[in-house]
Amino acid sequence: xxxxxxxxxxxxxxxxxxxxxxxxxxxxxxxxxxxxxxxxxxxxxxxxxxxxxxxxxxxxxxxxxxxxxxxxxxxxxxxxxxxxxxxxxxxxxxxxxxxxxxxxxxxxxxxxxxxxxxxxxxxxxxxxxxxxxxxxxxxxxxxxxxxxxxxxxxxxxxxxxxxxxxxxx
Amino acid sequence: xxxxxxxxxxxxxxxxxxxxxxxxxxxxxxxxxxxxxxxxxxxxxxxxxxxxxxxxxxxxxxxxxxxxxxxxxxxxxxxxxxxxxxxxxxxxxxxxxxxxxxxxxxxxxxxxxxxxxxxxxxxxxxxxxxxxxxxxxxxxxxxxxxxxxxxxxxxxxxxxxxxxxxxxxxxxxxxxxxxxxxxxxxxxxxxxxxxxxxxxxxxxxxxxxxxxxxxxxxxxxxxxxxxxxxxxxxxxxxxxxxxxxxxxxxxxxxxxxxxxxxxxxxxxxxxxxxxxxxxxxxxxxxxxxxxxxxxxxxxxxxxxxxxxxxxxxxxxxxxxxxxxxxxxxxxxxxxxxxxxx
Ligand SMILES: [Zn+2]
Ligand SMILES: [Zn+2]
Numbered sequence: 001x002x003x004x005x006x007x008x009x010x011x012x013x014x015x016x017x018x019x020x021x022x023x024x025x026x027x028x029x030x031x032x033x034x035x036x037x038x039x040x041x042x043x044x045x046x047x048x049x050x051x052x053x054x055x056x057x058x059x060x061x062x063x064x065x066x067x068x069x070x071x072x073x074x075x076x077x078x079x080x081x082x083x084x085x086x087x088x089x090x091x092x093x094x095x096x097x098x099x100x101x102x103x104x105x106x107x108x109x110x111x112x113x114x115x116x117x118x119x120x121x122x123x124x125x126x127x128x129x130x131x132x133x134x135x136x137x138x139x140x141x142x143x144x145x146x147x148x149x150x151x152x153x154x155x156x157x158x159x160x161x162x163x164x165x166x167x168x169x
Numbered sequence: 170x171x172x173x174x175x176x177x178x179x180x181x182x183x184x185x186x187x188x189x190x191x192x193x194x195x196x197x198x199x200x201x202x203x204x205x206x207x208x209x210x211x212x213x214x215x216x217x218x219x220x221x222x223x224x225x226x227x228x229x230x231x232x233x234x235x236x237x238x239x240x241x242x243x244x245x246x247x248x249x250x251x252x253x254x255x256x257x258x259x260x261x262x263x264x265x266x267x268x269x270x271x272x273x274x275x276x277x278x279x280x281x282x283x284x285x286x287x288x289x290x291x292x293x294x295x296x297x298x299x300x301x302x303x304x305x306x307x308x309x310x311x312x313x314x315x316x317x318x319x320x321x322x323x324x325x326x327x328x329x330x331x332x333x334x335x336x337x338x339x340x341x342x343x344x345x346x347x348x349x350x351x352x353x354x355x356x357x358x359x360x361x362x363x364x365x366x367x368x369x370x371x372x373x374x375x376x377x378x379x380x381x382x383x384x385x386x387x388x389x390x391x392x393x394x395x396x397x398x399x400x401x402x403x404x405x406x407x408x409x410x411x412x413x414x415x416x417x418x419x420x421x422x423x424x425x426x427x428x429x430x431x432x433x434x435x436x437x438x439x440x441x442x443x444x445x446x447x448x449x450x451x452x453x454x455x456x457x458x459x460x461x462x463x464x465x466x467x468x469x470x471x472x473x474x475x476x477x478x479x480x481x482x483x484x485x486x487x488x489x490x491x492x493x494x495x496x497x498x499x500x501x502x503x504x505x506x507x508x509x510x
Contacts, residue, residue, distance in 0.1 A: 110332065
Protein backbone atom coordinates (compact mmCIF):
# COMPACT_ATOMS: atom_id res chain seq x y z
CA UNK A 1 0.00 0.00 0.00
CA UNK A 2 1.24 3.47 -0.92
CA UNK A 3 1.20 6.50 1.39
CA UNK A 4 -1.84 8.65 0.64
CA UNK A 5 -0.08 11.93 1.39
CA UNK A 6 3.04 11.67 -0.75
CA UNK A 7 1.89 8.89 -3.08
CA UNK A 8 5.51 7.72 -3.19
CA UNK A 9 6.70 5.77 -0.19
CA UNK A 10 5.11 2.64 1.25
CA UNK A 11 2.51 3.22 3.95
CA UNK A 12 3.71 1.97 7.30
CA UNK A 13 1.34 3.78 9.63
CA UNK A 14 -2.37 3.02 9.50
CA UNK A 15 -5.16 4.82 11.33
CA UNK A 16 -8.70 3.55 11.51
CA UNK A 17 -11.50 5.79 12.68
CA UNK A 18 -15.10 4.66 13.02
CA UNK A 19 -17.69 7.38 13.05
CA UNK A 20 -21.29 6.21 13.41
CA UNK A 21 -20.51 2.84 11.92
CA UNK A 22 -18.59 4.29 8.95
CA UNK A 23 -15.01 3.09 8.80
CA UNK A 24 -12.43 5.67 7.76
CA UNK A 25 -8.88 4.51 7.07
CA UNK A 26 -5.72 6.57 6.71
CA UNK A 27 -2.48 5.09 5.37
CA UNK A 28 0.76 7.03 5.69
CA UNK A 29 4.49 6.48 5.44
CA UNK A 30 6.63 7.21 8.53
CA UNK A 31 7.71 10.56 7.21
CA UNK A 32 4.25 11.86 6.34
CA UNK A 33 2.83 10.58 9.61
CA UNK A 34 5.51 12.55 11.43
CA UNK A 35 4.79 15.60 9.27
CA UNK A 36 1.12 15.50 10.18
CA UNK A 37 2.02 15.24 13.83
CA UNK A 38 4.72 17.87 13.69
CA UNK A 39 2.41 20.36 12.08
CA UNK A 40 0.73 20.97 15.39
CA UNK A 41 4.12 21.46 17.08
CA UNK A 42 5.50 23.67 14.34
CA UNK A 43 2.80 26.23 14.79
CA UNK A 44 2.70 26.49 18.54
CA UNK A 45 2.33 30.25 18.23
CA UNK A 46 0.46 30.25 14.98
CA UNK A 47 -2.98 31.63 14.44
CA UNK A 48 -4.30 28.12 13.99
CA UNK A 49 -3.29 27.12 17.43
CA UNK A 50 -4.77 30.28 18.76
CA UNK A 51 -7.96 29.34 16.96
CA UNK A 52 -7.89 25.83 18.33
CA UNK A 53 -7.58 27.45 21.75
CA UNK A 54 -10.66 29.56 21.11
CA UNK A 55 -12.59 26.48 20.08
CA UNK A 56 -11.63 24.58 23.17
CA UNK A 57 -13.15 26.98 25.67
CA UNK A 58 -16.23 24.80 25.80
CA UNK A 59 -14.19 22.19 27.65
CA UNK A 60 -11.99 19.28 26.79
CA UNK A 61 -14.82 16.77 26.96
CA UNK A 62 -16.15 18.09 23.65
CA UNK A 63 -12.95 17.12 21.89
CA UNK A 64 -13.32 13.47 22.79
CA UNK A 65 -16.92 13.33 21.72
CA UNK A 66 -17.59 11.69 18.38
CA UNK A 67 -19.40 13.97 16.00
CA UNK A 68 -22.53 12.85 14.23
CA UNK A 69 -22.55 12.65 10.44
CA UNK A 70 -23.77 16.18 9.90
CA UNK A 71 -20.42 17.46 11.14
CA UNK A 72 -18.51 15.78 8.36
CA UNK A 73 -18.29 17.75 5.12
CA UNK A 74 -19.90 15.60 2.44
CA UNK A 75 -17.63 17.10 -0.24
CA UNK A 76 -14.14 16.84 1.23
CA UNK A 77 -14.57 14.56 4.25
CA UNK A 78 -13.23 17.08 6.76
CA UNK A 79 -14.77 16.65 10.21
CA UNK A 80 -15.42 19.52 12.56
CA UNK A 81 -13.16 17.72 14.99
CA UNK A 82 -10.29 17.84 12.50
CA UNK A 83 -10.91 21.53 11.87
CA UNK A 84 -10.64 22.10 15.60
CA UNK A 85 -7.25 20.45 15.63
CA UNK A 86 -5.68 22.11 12.59
CA UNK A 87 -7.63 25.37 12.46
CA UNK A 88 -8.32 25.01 8.74
CA UNK A 89 -11.40 23.96 6.85
CA UNK A 90 -11.21 21.51 3.96
CA UNK A 91 -13.22 23.25 1.24
CA UNK A 92 -15.84 25.93 0.61
CA UNK A 93 -18.61 23.43 1.32
CA UNK A 94 -17.33 23.02 4.90
CA UNK A 95 -18.56 26.57 5.57
CA UNK A 96 -22.05 25.50 4.59
CA UNK A 97 -22.08 22.21 6.49
CA UNK A 98 -20.56 23.62 9.68
CA UNK A 99 -22.49 26.86 9.44
CA UNK A 100 -24.23 26.82 12.83
CA UNK A 101 -20.95 26.01 14.57
CA UNK A 102 -18.94 28.49 12.50
CA UNK A 103 -21.08 31.58 12.99
CA UNK A 104 -20.28 32.12 16.69
CA UNK A 105 -16.60 31.51 15.96
CA UNK A 106 -16.53 33.95 13.05
CA UNK A 107 -18.21 36.53 15.25
CA UNK A 108 -15.59 35.97 17.92
CA UNK A 109 -12.77 36.54 15.42
CA UNK A 110 -14.18 39.44 13.42
CA UNK A 111 -16.93 40.85 15.65
CA UNK A 112 -19.16 40.43 12.64
CA UNK A 113 -20.56 37.81 10.30
CA UNK A 114 -21.54 39.87 7.27
CA UNK A 115 -19.21 40.68 4.38
CA UNK A 116 -19.42 44.28 3.16
CA UNK A 117 -16.38 44.39 0.90
CA UNK A 118 -15.50 43.55 -2.69
CA UNK A 119 -17.76 41.39 -4.86
CA UNK A 120 -16.21 39.33 -7.69
CA UNK A 121 -16.82 41.26 -10.91
CA UNK A 122 -17.84 38.45 -13.20
CA UNK A 123 -19.57 35.93 -10.90
CA UNK A 124 -20.85 38.39 -8.35
CA UNK A 125 -23.36 40.25 -10.54
CA UNK A 126 -26.45 39.02 -8.76
CA UNK A 127 -24.90 39.69 -5.35
CA UNK A 128 -24.12 43.24 -6.37
CA UNK A 129 -27.69 43.74 -7.55
CA UNK A 130 -29.13 42.34 -4.34
CA UNK A 131 -26.93 44.62 -2.29
CA UNK A 132 -28.02 47.57 -4.41
CA UNK A 133 -31.64 46.52 -3.87
CA UNK A 134 -31.07 46.49 -0.10
CA UNK A 135 -29.73 50.05 -0.30
CA UNK A 136 -32.65 51.27 -2.41
CA UNK A 137 -35.16 49.78 0.02
CA UNK A 138 -33.54 51.66 2.88
CA UNK A 139 -33.66 54.87 0.86
CA UNK A 140 -37.32 54.23 0.02
CA UNK A 141 -38.22 53.84 3.70
CA UNK A 142 -36.36 57.02 4.43
CA UNK A 143 -38.15 58.91 1.65
CA UNK A 144 -41.55 57.70 2.85
CA UNK A 145 -40.76 58.68 6.44
CA UNK A 146 -39.81 62.16 5.23
CA UNK A 147 -42.94 62.26 3.05
CA UNK A 148 -40.84 62.85 -0.08
CA UNK A 149 -43.32 61.07 -2.33
CA UNK A 150 -41.85 62.07 -5.68
CA UNK A 151 -38.50 60.61 -4.67
CA UNK A 152 -40.24 57.54 -3.27
CA UNK A 153 -41.96 56.87 -6.58
CA UNK A 154 -38.66 57.10 -8.41
CA UNK A 155 -37.06 54.69 -5.96
CA UNK A 156 -39.99 52.29 -6.28
CA UNK A 157 -39.50 52.17 -10.05
CA UNK A 158 -35.81 51.47 -9.64
CA UNK A 159 -36.57 48.69 -7.16
CA UNK A 160 -39.06 47.07 -9.54
CA UNK A 161 -36.55 47.22 -12.35
CA UNK A 162 -33.82 45.65 -10.20
CA UNK A 163 -36.20 42.91 -9.05
CA UNK A 164 -36.94 42.11 -12.67
CA UNK A 165 -33.24 41.94 -13.51
CA UNK A 166 -32.54 39.64 -10.57
CA UNK A 167 -35.34 37.29 -11.60
CA UNK A 168 -33.85 37.13 -15.09
CA UNK A 169 -30.40 36.18 -13.85
CA UNK B 170 17.33 42.76 -5.46
CA UNK B 171 13.69 43.43 -4.59
CA UNK B 172 12.44 46.93 -5.27
CA UNK B 173 11.37 47.46 -1.66
CA UNK B 174 14.96 46.90 -0.58
CA UNK B 175 16.84 48.91 -3.12
CA UNK B 176 14.56 51.91 -3.53
CA UNK B 177 13.58 54.60 -1.11
CA UNK B 178 9.84 55.27 -0.82
CA UNK B 179 7.66 57.97 0.77
CA UNK B 180 8.28 58.48 4.51
CA UNK B 181 11.35 56.28 4.16
CA UNK B 182 12.86 57.73 7.35
CA UNK B 183 10.33 55.54 9.21
CA UNK B 184 8.35 53.31 6.86
CA UNK B 185 10.45 50.52 5.35
CA UNK B 186 7.77 48.88 3.22
CA UNK B 187 4.06 48.50 2.52
CA UNK B 188 2.41 45.21 1.77
CA UNK B 189 -1.08 44.28 0.58
CA UNK B 190 -2.11 40.63 0.50
CA UNK B 191 -5.26 39.02 -0.86
CA UNK B 192 -6.33 35.44 -0.09
CA UNK B 193 -8.39 33.70 -2.78
CA UNK B 194 -9.60 30.16 -3.43
CA UNK B 195 -10.94 28.46 -6.51
CA UNK B 196 -14.32 26.75 -6.57
CA UNK B 197 -14.29 22.98 -6.96
CA UNK B 198 -10.92 22.30 -5.32
CA UNK B 199 -10.34 21.38 -1.67
CA UNK B 200 -8.09 23.83 0.20
CA UNK B 201 -4.34 23.18 -0.24
CA UNK B 202 -3.63 21.40 3.06
CA UNK B 203 -5.74 18.42 1.89
CA UNK B 204 -5.05 18.76 -1.84
CA UNK B 205 -3.23 15.90 -3.56
CA UNK B 206 -0.30 16.57 -5.89
CA UNK B 207 -2.21 15.83 -9.05
CA UNK B 208 -5.03 18.26 -8.26
CA UNK B 209 -2.49 20.81 -7.05
CA UNK B 210 -0.72 20.66 -10.39
CA UNK B 211 -4.01 21.14 -12.23
CA UNK B 212 -4.80 24.15 -10.08
CA UNK B 213 -1.37 25.65 -10.66
CA UNK B 214 -1.86 25.44 -14.42
CA UNK B 215 -5.23 27.18 -14.20
CA UNK B 216 -3.80 30.08 -12.20
CA UNK B 217 -0.74 30.42 -14.39
CA UNK B 218 -2.80 30.49 -17.54
CA UNK B 219 -5.16 33.08 -16.12
CA UNK B 220 -2.27 35.38 -15.27
CA UNK B 221 -0.04 34.75 -18.25
CA UNK B 222 -2.35 34.16 -21.16
CA UNK B 223 -4.90 36.56 -19.68
CA UNK B 224 -2.74 39.55 -20.35
CA UNK B 225 0.03 39.81 -22.85
CA UNK B 226 1.71 42.72 -21.09
CA UNK B 227 2.11 40.64 -17.94
CA UNK B 228 3.40 37.62 -19.81
CA UNK B 229 7.03 38.62 -19.89
CA UNK B 230 7.12 40.07 -16.43
CA UNK B 231 6.67 36.97 -14.31
CA UNK B 232 9.04 34.17 -13.38
CA UNK B 233 7.52 30.89 -12.27
CA UNK B 234 9.25 29.29 -9.33
CA UNK B 235 8.24 25.84 -8.08
CA UNK B 236 9.26 25.30 -4.49
CA UNK B 237 10.17 21.68 -5.18
CA UNK B 238 12.65 22.71 -7.89
CA UNK B 239 14.77 25.05 -5.82
CA UNK B 240 17.20 24.51 -2.94
CA UNK B 241 16.45 25.24 0.68
CA UNK B 242 18.87 28.18 0.54
CA UNK B 243 16.95 29.72 -2.33
CA UNK B 244 13.64 29.17 -0.55
CA UNK B 245 15.04 30.94 2.50
CA UNK B 246 16.34 33.72 0.30
CA UNK B 247 12.86 34.38 -1.15
CA UNK B 248 11.37 34.15 2.33
CA UNK B 249 13.75 36.79 3.69
CA UNK B 250 12.77 39.13 0.87
CA UNK B 251 9.10 38.46 1.78
CA UNK B 252 8.40 37.09 -1.70
CA UNK B 253 7.30 33.70 -0.42
CA UNK B 254 5.87 32.64 2.96
CA UNK B 255 6.71 29.94 5.53
CA UNK B 256 3.50 28.18 4.54
CA UNK B 257 4.51 27.96 0.89
CA UNK B 258 7.81 26.40 1.92
CA UNK B 259 6.00 23.99 4.21
CA UNK B 260 3.91 22.98 1.17
CA UNK B 261 7.00 22.72 -0.99
CA UNK B 262 5.79 19.61 -2.84
CA UNK B 263 2.84 21.55 -4.30
CA UNK B 264 3.66 25.22 -3.77
CA UNK B 265 4.84 27.66 -6.42
CA UNK B 266 5.13 31.38 -6.92
CA UNK B 267 4.78 33.77 -9.83
CA UNK B 268 7.13 36.65 -9.11
CA UNK B 269 7.50 39.72 -11.29
CA UNK B 270 10.92 41.00 -12.35
CA UNK B 271 10.80 44.03 -10.07
CA UNK B 272 9.90 41.71 -7.18
CA UNK B 273 6.98 43.92 -6.23
CA UNK B 274 4.30 41.32 -6.97
CA UNK B 275 4.24 37.69 -5.98
CA UNK B 276 1.35 35.35 -6.61
CA UNK B 277 1.64 32.35 -4.32
CA UNK B 278 -0.08 29.19 -5.49
CA UNK B 279 -1.12 26.42 -3.09
CA UNK B 280 -0.06 28.24 0.02
CA UNK B 281 -2.52 28.15 2.92
CA UNK B 282 -5.06 29.25 0.31
CA UNK B 283 -5.02 28.43 -3.40
CA UNK B 284 -3.96 31.93 -4.34
CA UNK B 285 -2.28 34.64 -2.36
CA UNK B 286 -1.65 37.85 -4.27
CA UNK B 287 0.98 39.95 -2.61
CA UNK B 288 2.26 43.42 -3.46
CA UNK B 289 5.24 44.87 -1.71
CA UNK B 290 6.50 48.43 -2.19
CA UNK B 291 9.16 50.57 -0.52
CA UNK B 292 7.99 53.21 1.98
CA UNK B 293 4.38 54.10 2.66
CA UNK B 294 2.40 53.45 -0.53
CA UNK B 295 -0.88 51.93 0.53
CA UNK B 296 -3.00 53.07 -2.40
CA UNK B 297 -0.46 52.02 -4.99
CA UNK B 298 0.08 48.58 -3.46
CA UNK B 299 -3.67 48.21 -3.22
CA UNK B 300 -4.17 49.13 -6.90
CA UNK B 301 -1.55 46.62 -7.99
CA UNK B 302 -3.19 43.84 -5.97
CA UNK B 303 -6.61 44.77 -7.34
CA UNK B 304 -5.47 44.63 -10.94
CA UNK B 305 -4.02 41.17 -10.50
CA UNK B 306 -7.11 40.02 -8.62
CA UNK B 307 -9.46 41.23 -11.38
CA UNK B 308 -7.26 39.67 -14.02
CA UNK B 309 -7.27 36.25 -12.36
CA UNK B 310 -10.99 36.46 -11.75
CA UNK B 311 -11.71 36.91 -15.47
CA UNK B 312 -11.01 33.23 -16.01
CA UNK B 313 -11.53 31.66 -12.58
CA UNK B 314 -14.55 31.21 -10.32
CA UNK B 315 -13.48 32.22 -6.85
CA UNK B 316 -14.97 30.54 -3.78
CA UNK B 317 -17.27 33.30 -2.68
CA UNK B 318 -20.38 33.49 -0.60
CA UNK B 319 -22.71 36.42 -0.22
CA UNK B 320 -22.57 36.64 3.60
CA UNK B 321 -19.03 35.49 4.31
CA UNK B 322 -17.36 37.00 1.24
CA UNK B 323 -14.20 35.31 -0.07
CA UNK B 324 -13.94 31.89 1.56
CA UNK B 325 -10.54 30.99 2.99
CA UNK B 326 -8.97 27.90 4.53
CA UNK B 327 -8.66 29.68 7.86
CA UNK B 328 -11.66 31.67 9.12
CA UNK B 329 -9.37 34.49 10.27
CA UNK B 330 -9.04 35.58 6.61
CA UNK B 331 -12.72 35.41 5.66
CA UNK B 332 -14.56 38.26 3.97
CA UNK B 333 -12.20 40.53 2.13
CA UNK B 334 -9.25 38.14 2.47
CA UNK B 335 -7.18 41.30 2.76
CA UNK B 336 -4.20 41.77 4.99
CA UNK B 337 -2.52 45.16 4.78
CA UNK B 338 0.70 45.77 6.63
CA UNK B 339 3.42 48.35 6.98
CA UNK B 340 6.90 47.77 8.30
CA UNK B 341 8.06 50.58 10.57
CA UNK B 342 11.48 51.47 11.92
CA UNK B 343 10.85 52.98 15.36
CA UNK B 344 14.16 53.42 17.16
CA UNK B 345 13.28 56.59 19.08
CA UNK B 346 9.95 55.30 20.40
CA UNK B 347 11.78 52.13 21.41
CA UNK B 348 14.69 53.93 23.11
CA UNK B 349 12.34 56.21 25.05
CA UNK B 350 10.01 53.36 26.03
CA UNK B 351 7.00 55.06 24.40
CA UNK B 352 6.62 52.10 22.09
CA UNK B 353 4.58 50.21 24.67
CA UNK B 354 1.80 52.77 24.47
CA UNK B 355 1.77 52.51 20.69
CA UNK B 356 1.55 48.73 20.83
CA UNK B 357 -1.25 48.81 23.35
CA UNK B 358 -3.27 51.40 21.42
CA UNK B 359 -2.85 49.50 18.14
CA UNK B 360 -4.14 46.33 19.76
CA UNK B 361 -7.16 48.16 21.11
CA UNK B 362 -8.29 49.31 17.67
CA UNK B 363 -7.96 45.89 16.11
CA UNK B 364 -4.50 46.08 14.60
CA UNK B 365 -1.80 43.49 15.17
CA UNK B 366 1.85 44.37 15.81
CA UNK B 367 4.64 41.92 15.05
CA UNK B 368 8.41 41.95 15.18
CA UNK B 369 10.35 41.43 12.00
CA UNK B 370 11.33 37.94 10.87
CA UNK B 371 9.10 36.34 13.45
CA UNK B 372 11.50 36.04 16.33
CA UNK B 373 8.83 35.57 18.97
CA UNK B 374 8.53 38.68 21.12
CA UNK B 375 11.94 40.00 20.10
CA UNK B 376 11.64 43.17 18.05
CA UNK B 377 14.81 42.84 16.04
CA UNK B 378 16.42 46.10 14.96
CA UNK B 379 13.47 48.17 16.23
CA UNK B 380 11.39 47.01 13.29
CA UNK B 381 7.65 46.60 13.77
CA UNK B 382 4.98 45.35 11.42
CA UNK B 383 1.47 46.75 11.85
CA UNK B 384 -1.41 44.96 10.14
CA UNK B 385 -5.19 44.62 10.29
CA UNK B 386 -6.63 41.68 12.18
CA UNK B 387 -10.26 41.89 11.14
CA UNK B 388 -11.10 41.02 7.53
CA UNK B 389 -14.88 40.49 7.64
CA UNK B 390 -17.58 43.13 8.00
CA UNK B 391 -15.24 45.90 6.98
CA UNK B 392 -14.59 47.21 3.48
CA UNK B 393 -11.18 47.12 1.84
CA UNK B 394 -11.10 50.93 1.82
CA UNK B 395 -11.83 51.01 5.57
CA UNK B 396 -8.98 48.59 6.22
CA UNK B 397 -6.61 50.78 4.23
CA UNK B 398 -7.67 54.03 5.83
CA UNK B 399 -7.40 52.52 9.34
CA UNK B 400 -3.85 51.41 8.70
CA UNK B 401 -3.05 54.70 7.02
CA UNK B 402 -4.39 56.81 9.94
CA UNK B 403 -2.57 54.77 12.55
CA UNK B 404 0.66 54.76 10.56
CA UNK B 405 0.58 58.54 10.13
CA UNK B 406 0.11 58.96 13.87
CA UNK B 407 2.97 56.64 14.68
CA UNK B 408 5.16 58.48 12.18
CA UNK B 409 4.43 61.77 13.93
CA UNK B 410 5.14 60.26 17.34
CA UNK B 411 8.40 58.73 16.16
CA UNK B 412 9.53 62.02 14.58
CA UNK B 413 8.83 64.02 17.72
CA UNK B 414 10.55 61.38 19.85
CA UNK B 415 13.58 61.67 17.54
CA UNK B 416 13.57 65.46 17.91
CA UNK B 417 13.42 65.19 21.68
CA UNK B 418 16.28 62.70 21.74
CA UNK B 419 18.32 65.02 19.55
CA UNK B 420 17.69 68.02 21.81
CA UNK B 421 18.08 66.43 25.21
CA UNK B 422 20.44 63.52 24.67
CA UNK B 423 22.51 64.52 21.64
CA UNK B 424 25.95 63.48 22.92
CA UNK B 425 24.63 60.18 24.23
CA UNK B 426 22.95 59.56 20.89
CA UNK B 427 25.99 60.55 18.84
CA UNK B 428 28.13 58.27 20.93
CA UNK B 429 25.77 55.36 20.37
CA UNK B 430 25.56 55.95 16.62
CA UNK B 431 29.32 56.29 16.08
CA UNK B 432 30.14 53.32 18.29
CA UNK B 433 27.72 51.23 16.26
CA UNK B 434 29.31 52.50 13.06
CA UNK B 435 32.75 51.60 14.38
CA UNK B 436 31.69 48.07 15.24
CA UNK B 437 29.97 47.51 11.91
CA UNK B 438 32.99 48.71 9.96
CA UNK B 439 35.53 46.71 11.92
CA UNK B 440 34.01 43.60 13.46
CA UNK B 441 35.20 40.16 12.33
CA UNK B 442 32.32 38.15 13.79
CA UNK B 443 28.75 39.39 13.77
CA UNK B 444 25.49 37.69 14.78
CA UNK B 445 22.31 38.51 12.93
CA UNK B 446 20.62 40.22 15.85
CA UNK B 447 23.69 42.33 16.62
CA UNK B 448 23.92 43.42 12.99
CA UNK B 449 20.21 44.33 12.90
CA UNK B 450 20.63 46.41 16.05
CA UNK B 451 23.71 48.25 14.78
CA UNK B 452 22.17 48.96 11.38
CA UNK B 453 19.12 50.35 13.16
CA UNK B 454 21.36 52.75 15.13
CA UNK B 455 23.09 53.97 11.99
CA UNK B 456 19.84 54.53 10.12
CA UNK B 457 18.69 56.66 13.05
CA UNK B 458 22.00 58.54 12.89
CA UNK B 459 21.56 59.27 9.20
CA UNK B 460 17.94 60.38 9.63
CA UNK B 461 18.94 62.80 12.36
CA UNK B 462 21.83 64.15 10.31
CA UNK B 463 24.44 62.90 12.77
CA UNK B 464 26.30 60.87 10.14
CA UNK B 465 26.85 62.17 6.66
CA UNK B 466 28.11 60.58 3.49
CA UNK B 467 26.24 57.43 3.99
CA UNK B 468 23.91 55.55 1.80
CA UNK B 469 20.52 54.60 3.19
CA UNK B 470 19.90 52.27 0.27
CA UNK B 471 22.98 50.22 1.11
CA UNK B 472 21.78 49.89 4.68
CA UNK B 473 18.34 48.73 3.55
CA UNK B 474 19.92 46.23 1.23
CA UNK B 475 22.18 45.04 4.04
CA UNK B 476 19.18 44.36 6.29
CA UNK B 477 18.17 41.67 3.81
CA UNK B 478 21.64 40.48 2.79
CA UNK B 479 22.72 39.63 6.33
CA UNK B 480 19.84 37.16 6.80
CA UNK B 481 20.92 33.49 6.67
CA UNK B 482 19.33 32.57 3.31
CA UNK B 483 20.44 35.72 1.47
CA UNK B 484 23.93 35.45 2.92
CA UNK B 485 24.36 31.86 1.75
CA UNK B 486 23.02 32.76 -1.66
CA UNK B 487 25.33 35.76 -1.89
CA UNK B 488 28.38 33.61 -1.18
CA UNK B 489 26.86 30.72 -3.13
CA UNK B 490 27.67 28.17 -0.45
CA UNK B 491 26.17 26.44 2.54
CA UNK B 492 27.39 28.06 5.74
CA UNK B 493 27.23 26.85 9.32
CA UNK B 494 26.01 29.33 11.90
CA UNK B 495 29.52 30.29 13.00
CA UNK B 496 30.69 30.61 9.38
CA UNK B 497 27.72 32.83 8.68
CA UNK B 498 28.72 35.16 11.54
CA UNK B 499 32.17 35.55 9.97
CA UNK B 500 30.88 36.04 6.41
CA UNK B 501 28.27 38.47 7.66
CA UNK B 502 30.93 40.67 9.24
CA UNK B 503 32.99 40.49 6.04
CA UNK B 504 30.04 41.42 3.82
CA UNK B 505 29.13 44.40 5.99
CA UNK B 506 32.73 45.70 5.93
CA UNK B 507 32.82 45.40 2.15
CA UNK B 508 29.49 47.10 1.61
CA UNK B 509 30.20 49.98 3.97
CA UNK B 510 33.52 50.49 2.20
ZN1 LIG C 1 4.20 9.70 2.53
ZN1 LIG D 1 -15.35 20.45 2.94
